[in-house]
Amino acid sequence: MSDGPVRVTGPLLAVLAALLDADDNELHGWAIMKATGKSGPTIYRILERLAESRWVTSRWEEDAEPGKPRRRYYRLTPHGVTSARDLIAARRPKPAPSTRPRLAFGWCEA
Amino acid sequence: MNGWEILASFIFGLLVNEMTDVSPWAARKLVRWAAYRWTPDADIAAGYAEEWSAIIDERPGKLLKLITAVQFTVGAVGRAAPRMLLDARRRTKLSVRDSRVGDAISDIAAGTGLGLAALSWSGPPATVGTVALVVSGGVTLMAGLRFAVTASIRRSCRAAVRPKRRY
Numbered sequence: 001m002s003d004g005p006v007r008v009t010g011p012l013l014a015v016l017a018a019l020l021d022a023d024d025n026e027l028h029g030w031a032i033m034k035a036t037g038k039s040g041p042t043i044y045r046i047l048e049r050l051a052e053s054r055w056v057t058s059r060w061e062e063d064a065e066p067g068k069p070r071r072r073y074y075r076l077t078p079h080g081v082t083s084a085r086d087l088i089a090a091r092r093p094k095p096a097p098s099t100r101p102r103l104a105f106g107w108c109e110a
Numbered sequence: 111m112n113g114w115e116i117l118a119s120f121i122f123g124l125l126v127n128e129m130t131d132v133s134p135w136a137a138r139k140l141v142r143w144a145a146y147r148w149t150p151d152a153d154i155a156a157g158y159a160e161e162w163s164a165i166i167d168e169r170p171g172k173l174l175k176l177i178t179a180v181q182f183t184v185g186a187v188g189r190a191a192p193r194m195l196l197d198a199r200r201r202t203k204l205s206v207r208d209s210r211v212g213d214a215i216s217d218i219a220a221g222t223g224l225g226l227a228a229l230s231w232s233g234p235p236a237t238v239g240t241v242a243l244v245v246s247g248g249v250t251l252m253a254g255l256r257f258a259v260t261a262s263i264r265r266s267c268r269a270a271v272r273p274k275r276r277y
Contacts, residue, residue, distance in 0.1 A: 040178060044158070045189075071165075071168075072157070
């Protein structure tokens with residue numbers, strides 16, 4: 001079992017964030033596409049990588065209407081949830097240093 | 111607006127209407143095709159075909175369904191292209207190997223024929239050893255001829271491809 005997806009990209013972080021924000025950490029393909037605004041092939045390439053790393057599991061829709069194609073739901077595993085949280089926290093941009101000039105007493109001119 | 115323009119706009123309207131009606135069906139066909147290009151595993155591809163068809167059903171708008179299907183198709187073709195190229199290269203290598211085997215067989219056949227013709231022309235009945243010697247000589251001669259001709263063709267091809275020196 002590999003530790004995680006090898007390449008950490010913007011779309012990967014977006015997919016992880018969408019899954020973390022979802023109820024029960026579970027979404028179907030179209031919902032992930034809508035939440036991230038990324039195209040289908042991009043999303044499915046990422047989902048394959050996440051599934052290979054065991055960060056995500058999938059299941060088929062159970063109450064689909066007969067004759068209609070079923071949706072597949074993707075859920076973060078417990079390991080995936082903690083790893084995704086760590087990854088997103090590590091990649092979150094650090095707050096920019098304050099741009100307000102610090103004035104030393106006696107050095108500023110009015 | 112003359113009569114032809116009215117007719118053209120009527121036909122164009124009909125065509126656009128028909129195209130938009132056909133696009134969901136075309137989108138479903140496209141994603142199925144794309145799913146089987148996405149992965150060589152038929153079972154996984156069948157899963158993707160169903161899942162992507164569900165996405166197409168959920169996508170609002172007839173033309174948007176088609177656009178989504180085209181996105182999946184472009185992605186799948188991009189993914190399948192290196193695999194298809196590798197397959198084609200492997201097939202070409204196989205065919206080259208096959209042609210070499212074919213060349214060897216034809217050399218042996220032609221050489222045997224040449225040897226037997228030489229024996230029948232020389233007249234008196236020959237021993238088995240003489241037949242074998244003459245036939246093997248014929249095969250060697252044919253193979254040598256083929257090698258010489260092929261080498262000269264290759265040399266001339268290389269000379270034609272090589273860029274000319276500029277002084």
